[in-house]
Amino acid sequence: MNKLNLWLSALLLFCSWTYSSAGQVISIADFGLKPDSRVNAVPYVQKALEACRKQPGSTLLFPKGRYDFWAQHSTERDYYETNTTDNNPKTLAILLDSLKDFTLDGNGSSFVMHGRMQPLTLDHCSDIRLKGFNIDWDIPLTAQAKVLKSTPDYFEIQIDTHESPYIIEDNRLVFIGEGWKSEMWGIMEFTPDTHLVAPYTGDRLGWRRYHAEEVSPGIVRLSDPKVAKVYPKVGNWLVLRTNERDHAGIFLFHSNNVSMEEIDLYHCCGLGVLSQYTRDITMIKVRVVPNAAKNRYLSGHDDGFHFMGCSGTIRIDQCAWGGLMDDPINIHGTCVRIVEILSPTRIKCRFMHEQSVGMEWGRPGEKVGFIENQSMRTVGTGIMTSFNPLSKTDFIVELQAPLPVGIAAGAALENLTCTPDVEIRNSFFGSCRARGLLVSTPGKVVIENNTFESSGSAILIAGDANQWYESGAVKDVLIRNNIFRYPCMSSMYQFCEAVISIYPEIPKPDPKYPFHRNIRIENNTFNLFDYPILYAKSVDGLSFTDNKLVRNTTYQPFHYRKDGITLDACKNVLISGNKAEGDVLGKTIRLENMKPGEVKLRKDSFFKLKK
Numbered sequence: 001m002n003k004l005n006l007w008l009s010a011l012l013l014f015c016s017w018t019y020s021s022a023g024q025v026i027s028i029a030d031f032g033l034k035p036d037s038r039v040n041a042v043p044y045v046q047k048a049l050e051a052c053r054k055q056p057g058s059t060l061l062f063p064k065g066r067y068d069f070w071a072q073h074s075t076e077r078d079y080y081e082t083n084t085t086d087n088n089p090k091t092l093a094i095l096l097d098s099l100k101d102f103t104l105d106g107n108g109s110s111f112v113m114h115g116r117m118q119p120l121t122l123d124h125c126s127d128i129r130l131k132g133f134n135i136d137w138d139i140p141l142t143a144q145a146k147v148l149k150s151t152p153d154y155f156e157i158q159i160d161t162h163e164s165p166y167i168i169e170d171n172r173l174v175f176i177g178e179g180w181k182s183e184m185w186g187i188m189e190f191t192p193d194t195h196l197v198a199p200y201t202g203d204r205l206g207w208r209r210y211h212a213e214e215v216s217p218g219i220v221r222l223s224d225p226k227v228a229k230v231y232p233k234v235g236n237w238l239v240l241r242t243n244e245r246d247h248a249g250i251f252l253f254h255s256n257n258v259s260m261e262e263i264d265l266y267h268c269c270g271l272g273v274l275s276q277y278t279r280d281i282t283m284i285k286v287r288v289v290p291n292a293a294k295n296r297y298l299s300g301h302d303d304g305f306h307f308m309g310c311s312g313t314i315r316i317d318q319c320a321w322g323g324l325m326d327d328p329i330n331i332h333g334t335c336v337r338i339v340e341i342l343s344p345t346r347i348k349c350r351f352m353h354e355q356s357v358g359m360e361w362g363r364p365g366e367k368v369g370f371i372e373n374q375s376m377r378t379v380g381t382g383i384m385t386s387f388n389p390l391s392k393t394d395f396i397v398e399l400q401a402p403l404p405v406g407i408a409a410g411a412a413l414e415n416l417t418c419t420p421d422v423e424i425r426n427s428f429f430g431s432c433r434a435r436g437l438l439v440s441t442p443g444k445v446v447i448e449n450n451t452f453e454s455s456g457s458a459i460l461i462a463g464d465a466n467q468w469y470e471s472g473a474v475k476d477v478l479i480r481n482n483i484f485r486y487p488c489m490s491s492m493y494q495f496c497e498a499v500i501s502i503y504p505e506i507p508k509p510d511p512k513y514p515f516h517r518n519i520r521i522e523n524n525t526f527n528l529f530d531y532p533i534l535y536a537k538s539v540d541g542l543s544f545t546d547n548k549l550v551r552n553t554t555y556q557p558f559h560y561r562k563d564g565i566t567l568d569a570c571k572n573v574l575i576s577g578n579k580a581e582g583d584v585l586g587k588t589i590r591l592e593n594m595k596p597g598e599v600k601l602r603k604d605s606f607f608k609l610k611k
Helices: 003-022 042-053
Strands: 025-027 060-061 066-069 075-077 090-097 100-115 118-123 126-137 143-150 153-159 166-169 172-177 181-183 188-189 211-216 219-223 237-241 250-253 257-265 275-277 279-288 305-308 311-317 329-334 336-342 348-349 367-372 377-389 394-399 411-414 421-425 437-441 444-448 459-461 478-480 500-502 514-521 525-528 534-537 539-545 548-551 565-569 571-576 579-581 590-593 599-602
Touching: 025 042, 025 250, 042 060, 090 100, 100 118, 118 126, 126 188, 166 211, 250 257, 257 275, 279 305, 329 411, 437 444, 500 514, 534 539, 590 599
Parallel strands: 025 060, 060 100, 066 100, 090 118, 100 126, 118 250, 126 257, 250 275, 257 279, 275 305, 279 311, 305 329, 311 421, 329 437, 421 444, 437 459, 444 478, 459 500, 478 514, 500 534, 514 539, 525 548, 534 565, 539 571, 548 579, 565 590, 571 599
Antiparallel strands: 075 090, 143 153, 143 237, 153 219, 166 172, 172 181, 188 237, 211 219, 336 348, 336 411, 348 394, 367 377, 367 411, 377 394
16 A cells, blocks of 8 residues: 555544544434424424434534523422522523543524523533523513603603513503513613613613603603602613513523634523532633614623633633623632531531522532631641532531631631633623623633623632622632723722722731732723722732723713722732823722831832822
């Protein structure tokens, strides 16, 4: 056999091996489901998934089109989803249960939900690839309206009654959906030309009391005589918040090695993509954005991507968010309180926040940290040997070795094994109700080449063991080559002290033990209309270097902070090489609870320490 024949034989063998290892492509059409038929896709998908289970490495392919999902035939299952209202059971449109080595390829299809249901759930799966589809509702679970008239005493709105049917009940605006009914309780205001949250508005229209009356079909008058009359601008659009965050759009639960690509999540009534105790997640070109074809201003009811208790590496690239009612990304762990010392190695613990109950918080062999919750200092670590739930709120942890000296009831416990490394690149953080990126993990974090237009702080690094119980003191964070546009910090929300806000909730800070460590902010461009650029509390090793600061005059300054940088109880701070273009306002550095010697100001032509 000559060399050419040998090469061809090898190529044929390689191609044959590649085809067989890729697994079988199974079309949903083989089970009788046709695109655009408007029949309930649920039972067809269930049968197709069972066929895929028998073919490891298989791909379930949807011929391009529209597929509708109703609650009938759907699986119902209890899930305790973090930062989500405990409404169980969840109705699951598509459930991947204990699948391995599987691809779901939507081929550009639309998955349209009907009623209150969780579109896609992965439960104890591994090596899963999701790609090529979008998720939406014909009748969204949250409504929107255009402002037609605004007076000192009331304003009037126009509602699309085909998309958002409503009634007026006891002078309240109540929306009627497919199998649900819910009263409006809050409002967010967006500008029509930019789809940005209207500046300075934030949560100011978050009413709980109001009076509603119908002027004519689709036209509703709203007034609130018992509070300050701050009414929206004529021509602006309002998101009318009605529902609880009772399900995720896509739920990754105790799974491993999940990749998502080219997915648009146009709507859901809770967290968009919720990853809970899942290891190694990759998201490329995944968007949680409003459906522009339907002139929607709202995408998700809450966070876009939410990661709790995850591990391995989270990779996010070329993703986008907009029109959310909370943060595009939130990455954290969950602290629990030690409520009783049963023995030197046994402790009774409790979930302290109502939206974190019922979770499988730990497993044998995992590392935990013991936190003194007043100073937030980790005083020691240990290894779990068992986790035994007593109820939705309480559980018992058995430890390999006795508790550290000084740990008593009231202290907090943190799972240090369930903490990921994070890479967030080349993504667009559009205008949403709250902040841009929340990250609290001791893993290595890289945030680079992103663009931020968040209406609150672009980046928040928090952490606490007293209120939200979202754990994770950072140890290695690089914020590099990002663009912060003028909408950043144009409204006030919780913890929004500057464009980048490092704000752990520490009741009694101990200067000897800073909470966060090693945060570098370098080579970014800040387009600033207001004073506060950076706020940092309790950080050891903070640098703000070689950033470009550009004055923007689109909005007028409004923030109560009048310093560019505020440092509170920080150590080893370097500020160097920053340059300004135009009359940037925040020229001064304010120090609180620390000495000037902790700040090194080098080769910086802009910032000056405030005397």
